[in-house]
Amino acid sequence: xxxxxxxxxxxxxxxxxxxxxxxxxxxxxxxxxxxxxxxxxxxxxxxxxxxxxxxxxxxxxxxxxxxxxxxxxxxxxxxxxxxxxxxxxxxxxxxxxxxxxxxxxxxxxxxxxxxxxxxxxxxxxxxxxxxxxxxxxxxxxxxxxxxxxxxxxxxxxxxxxxxxxxxxxxxxxxxxxxxxxxxxxxxxxxxxxxxxxxxxxxxxxxxxxxxxxxxxxxxxxxx
Amino acid sequence: xxxxxxxxxxxxxxxxxxxxxxxxxxxxxxxxxxxxxxxxxxxxxxxxxxxxxxxxxxxxxxxxxxxxxxxxxxxxxxxxxxxxxxxxxxxxxxxxxxxxxxxxxxxxxxxxxxxxxxxxxxxxxxxxxxxxxxxxxxxxxxxxxxxxxxxxxxxxxxxxxxxxxxxxxxxxxxxxxxxxxxxxxxxxxxxxxxxxxxxxxxxxxxxxxxxxxxxxxxxxxxx
Numbered sequence: 001x002x003x004x005x006x007x008x009x010x011x012x013x014x015x016x017x018x019x020x021x022x023x024x025x026x027x028x029x030x031x032x033x034x035x036x037x038x039x040x041x042x043x044x045x046x047x048x049x050x051x052x053x054x055x056x057x058x059x060x061x062x063x064x065x066x067x068x069x070x071x072x073x074x075x076x077x078x079x080x081x082x083x084x085x086x087x088x089x090x091x092x093x094x095x096x097x098x099x100x101x102x103x104x105x106x107x108x109x110x111x112x113x114x115x116x117x118x119x120x121x122x123x124x125x126x127x128x129x130x131x132x133x134x135x136x137x138x139x140x141x142x143x144x145x146x147x148x149x150x151x152x153x154x155x156x157x158x159x160x161x162x163x164x165x166x167x168x169x170x171x172x173x174x175x176x177x178x179x180x181x182x183x184x185x186x187x188x189x190x191x192x193x194x195x196x197x198x199x200x201x202x203x204x205x206x207x208x209x210x211x212x213x214x215x216x217x218x219x220x221x222x223x
Numbered sequence: 224x225x226x227x228x229x230x231x232x233x234x235x236x237x238x239x240x241x242x243x244x245x246x247x248x249x250x251x252x253x254x255x256x257x258x259x260x261x262x263x264x265x266x267x268x269x270x271x272x273x274x275x276x277x278x279x280x281x282x283x284x285x286x287x288x289x290x291x292x293x294x295x296x297x298x299x300x301x302x303x304x305x306x307x308x309x310x311x312x313x314x315x316x317x318x319x320x321x322x323x324x325x326x327x328x329x330x331x332x333x334x335x336x337x338x339x340x341x342x343x344x345x346x347x348x349x350x351x352x353x354x355x356x357x358x359x360x361x362x363x364x365x366x367x368x369x370x371x372x373x374x375x376x377x378x379x380x381x382x383x384x385x386x387x388x389x390x391x392x393x394x395x396x397x398x399x400x401x402x403x404x405x406x407x408x409x410x411x412x413x414x415x416x417x418x419x420x421x422x423x424x425x426x427x428x429x430x431x432x433x434x435x436x437x438x439x440x441x442x443x444x445x446x
Contacts, residue, residue, distance in 0.1 A: 011359070013352040039354045082370070124369075129236040131262045136234070139359055140366055146347075147305070 002027045004105050006037025007135030009048075013041040014139070015146035021057045022050045026104070054101065054113050059164035062096040063088075063204070066109055066117035067137055069130065074111075075198045077119045081141050084121045085148035093150070096159055100141055105134040115194040116163070118201060160204040169210050170197055173217055225250045227328050229260025230358030232271075236264040237362070238369035244280045245273045249327070277324065277336050282387035285319040286311075286427070289332055289340035290360055292353065297334075298421045300342045304364050307344045308371035316373070319382055323364055328357040338417040339386070341424060383427035392433050393420055396440055 002025075009020055022029060029050045035042060042048065051057035058064055065088075071078040079087065088098045101117055103109035114120065123140055125132060132140075160166075174193060183189040205213065225248075232243055245252060252273045258265060265271065274280035281287055288311075294301040302310065311321045324340055326332035337343065346363055348355060355363075383389075397416060406412040428436065 010354060014348045014355055014359075016349040016352075041352060041354070044352050123366075125237045126239040126369075129239075129264060129267050131233060131264070132237055136237075136359075136362055139362060143346075143363055143366075146349075 001105060002031035002033030003037045004134045005031065006034035006041075007133075008102070008138040009034070009038045009041040009045060011135050011139035012142050013038075013044050015142035017142050017145065018045040020045060020048050021099075022048060023054050023057050024052055025050065054116055055163070055167050058099050058101070058116065059167070060097060060162050061099045062160045062162060063091055063119075064099045064101055064117035064163065065119050065121040066114040067100060067102045067121045067123075067141065068109055068114065069122065069132070071120055071122050072111065072114055074114060074120070074194070075202065076114075076117070079119055079121055081121060081123050081144040082148070084119070084141065085144040087119075088145060089148045089150055094159065100138075102134060102138060111194060112190070115197045116167075116201075118204065159206060161207045161210045165207065165210045166201055166205065169213050169217075170200055172214070173200075176217055176221060224328060225254035225256030226260045227357045228254065229257035229264075230356075231325070231361040232257070232261045232264040232268065234358050234362035235365050236261075236267050238365035240365050240368065241268040243268060243271050244322075245271060246277050246280050247275055248273065277339055278386070278390050281322050281324070281339065282390070283320060283385050284322045285383045285385060286314055286342075287322045287324055287340035287386065288342050288344040289337040290323060290325045290344045290346075290364065291332055291337065292345065292355070294343055294345050295334065295337055297337060297343070297417070298425065299337075299340070302342055302344055304344060304346050304367040305371070307342070307364065308367040310342075311368060312371045312373055317382065323361075325357060325361060334417060335413070338420045339390075339424075341427065382429060384430045384433045388430065388433045389424055389428065392436050392440075393423055395437070396423075399440055399444060 005020075005022065005025065012018070012020060025031065027033065029048065049057075065079070065084050066076075084100070091098050100121065101109065101113065103113065121141065123132060123137060173196070177183065177196075183192060200213075203209075228243075228245065228248065235241070235243060248254065250256065252271065272280075288302070288307050289299075307323070314321050323344065324332065324336065326336065344364065346355060346360060397419070400406065400419075406415060423436075426432075
């Protein structure tokens with residue numbers, strides 16, 4: 001919804017976050033409702049970029065937080081907004097690029113979106129009344145980011161590879177697994193794919209390690 | 224605006240705050256726009272109480288935070304939302320009742336409202352884009368309250384008097400000052416009154432101390 005995008009932009013700019021990326025916005029882009037809700041925030045931010053898929057939108061990033069209402073049953077670290085902010089500052093200090101991923105207001109992120117991310121960011125609310133909307137979630141995440149102290153740049157070693165390269169090597173692995181008849185049950189295939197992704201992406205491979213894994217796949221195939 | 228009241232209620236309930244008091248709401252009460260915006264929050268909270276003045280609304284409370292966009296030039300401590308939450312938890316542990324005071328969306332709190340409060344709560348935002356709305360300010364204050372650890376009850380000594388008693392003794396002093404010709408300049412009178420209030424309320428008198436001050440006024444008058 002345009003209104004939610006506008007509210008998110010306003011929340012971001014209040015705490016100095018100026019880069020918003022949209023994935024396949026329902027109401028198209030640019031959008032007047034978004035502008036009306038943003039209280040001028042779009043004039044202050046970098047030009048909003050629009051992408052077809054989450055994978056494309058995050059291709060150049062090194063680390064992603066998936067924001068969800070509650071932790072999902074996935075093998076990923078779960079953090080609150082304060083901890084996410086602290087980790088983000090640390091990664092930025094190491095020249096990494098970090099993204100916060102938010103889902104549509106009503107449905108939230110799909111499991112496949114969460115699977116693309118490294119960690120889950122969840123904001124604990126009243127168990128009897130949990131009703132944070134999208135703009136509010138963005139506000140709290142941005143607020144904590146702004147509160148967290150910047151971390152001085154340390155040696156930029158062991159940078160995780162960009163998402164694009166991780167996605168490529170995992171996609172290649174899946175193709176090979178498909179060819180090899182790995183996915184026996186069609187109904188279980190989506191879950192199995194997510195589990196594989198979680199298992200591999202968690203390691204935060206460097207570029208060199210991605211190349212190594214490509215090598216591993218090639219080597220196994222030859223045999 | 225009803226919508227802002229609803230958004231405030233929703234923000235509060237997300238973090239378990241269930242007591243909302245309204246001062247002279249523009250659109251009357253109950254209000255359908257508020258209910259529409261609240262996503263069911265009013266069903267979960269204590270019955271909303273409506274008052275004619277801020278003094279009446281806060282009569283039974285011991286400590287008040289005035290929420291403002293920027294610190295005013297008043298002799299009061301200025302804290303951020305995290306610090307306010309920490310202090311609130313401490314006071315609650317000592318059996319005190321604490322209030323967060325918010326002004327209307329567009330105009331904010333008037334100086335006379337701020338003067339009634341003990342401390343100023345201000346949320347630092349992007350200096351180039353400071354556009355927190357009322358619901359967002361309530362959300363951040365409530366979020367920090369929820370994050371702050373509850374403080375175990377300690378001995379309930381030196382409880383500040385209820386606002387009502389403080390207001391009474393200060394009002395009495397002002398009457399006496401008026402009678403005595405203290406306020407020579409009519410145009411400066413509001414500022415002088417605020418300064419006197421700030422000067423006295425800052426001390427957080429106990430019931431006993433309020434009685435003592437009544438005694439002081441009486442004693443001075445006799446002479």
